[in-house]
Amino acid sequence: MSFPYKHVLIFGATSGIGEALAKQLFDVCETIIVTGRREENLKALCEGVPNASYRVHDISDHGSIAPFAASVVADVPQLDCIVLNSGIQRGFDFSKPDTVDLSQVDLEIDTNYVAYLHVLKHFLPHLLKQPQATVIAMSSGLALVPLPRVPNYCATKAALHQFWLSLRVQLQDTSVKVIEVFPPAVQTELHDEKHQPDIKNGRSIGMPLAEFTAEAWAGLLAGEDDIPVGPIVQLNYEKIDKPRQEAMNRFLGMMRKQAGA
Template sequence: MQLSNNTILITGGTSGIGLAFAEKFMAAGSKVIICGRREERLKALSEKHPELITRTCDVSKAEDRKALAEWVLQNHPEVNVLLNNAGVQLLTDMTTPVELNRVQNEIETNVVAPIHLTSLFAQHFVTKQQAAVINISSGLAFAPLAFMPVYCATKAAVHSLTLSLRHQLKNTSVKVFEVAPPAVDTELGHDRREDKTQSHGGMAIKDFIEEAMEALKNDVFEAPIGQAKGLHAKREVLFEQMNNQHQPHLPVNHEQ
């Protein structure tokens, strides 16, 4: 995949991995559009990066996704890359009655949104000489952590969906990538931290993004990054090891 001369839509682009991709693609010479729910962050990023195009959108809502796609296609018809990055990571204790709104929000954001957005752009992308869909899954797609089962299941779904999409688009100009991060030092997973602004540690974003961009550049279509490589290669063995190490108390009726 060429890293320059693209117009890229990145969901969940106001922080973490999404923002890192945005900054790297802009530095490589691509136009970048990011969307996110937090207007104050979008405004701050517009001031920091005047060349960055921003749009308020909650990808967990179908009407927002439709409006986003219509706006992008009308105002930036040169768009040729969709990076499905927005994600929610919550704790879920399935041994007690779950809060369905939390489960539904996680599934809608992590699975339904990439399906829907991809479908809204696919026919446009096949008209381009070069185009790509980049799905962000997770190392936990291959070896889940049992205390966040819905998140891990959604990322396993993203992996499966990416395989199917790649097959469906195999005779077109559209390349389909899956980037599977390890734990990366971002805000993701704040649901289980008392200080919601605290990151959870893990791979430094700068190290993750360098490896991820290199994978895209070299057309590595299924790209586990860092420790996710081990989760991808040794799934069942590492499942037992990981879940014996991580057995947190799961809160009941824990609000997001």
């Protein structure tokens, strides 16, 4: 299969997974818009790519999302794909509550979860009018099995996963396909010491970025709804999330049966 979406907006494309995915899409899409906070990174990413442009935008500034959406849709009325990749990860130890910076807790929740809902609220009216469209969320294997040193990050990804499952049901009779990618730990700046001082050599943690990108891209080309990447995440998905989704479908069937009774 080929990637069916041709006009793509990527949130969180200044580095790592978002940047790598943008480069993958440059050759197969007609329009690519990349966003993030660091203009120098975005400018370098788009340099020499005629079908790519960038917009500096902070997804955690929720009040800016409505006008941002209106501007993007006005400029690219064919927009048919949104990739939500923005995310931050911070370590919190609640056994030492004096060390917990609640402003960083709030920022992590706003960036990793709440902002995604704001984006959907303001872009879905446009996407629902397209013949085919998609919203793609970069979730995490930690949505399925938590890592205690980053409890809030795990909670935001678990919340996003639960929401994405419900969103898929809500949009199942529309033209919008709901896709979730579950990365393992990937060698990106997410684990850099400047963000998580307790981690040394964080850029060496996890799957090489190129390997992750190739596997995730294969899942996107195959048209999969859920794309768990890496053997551990795939195992957890099969053992934990498939049964969860089966239970959800049984519950939905029961509720629909009762509603029709």
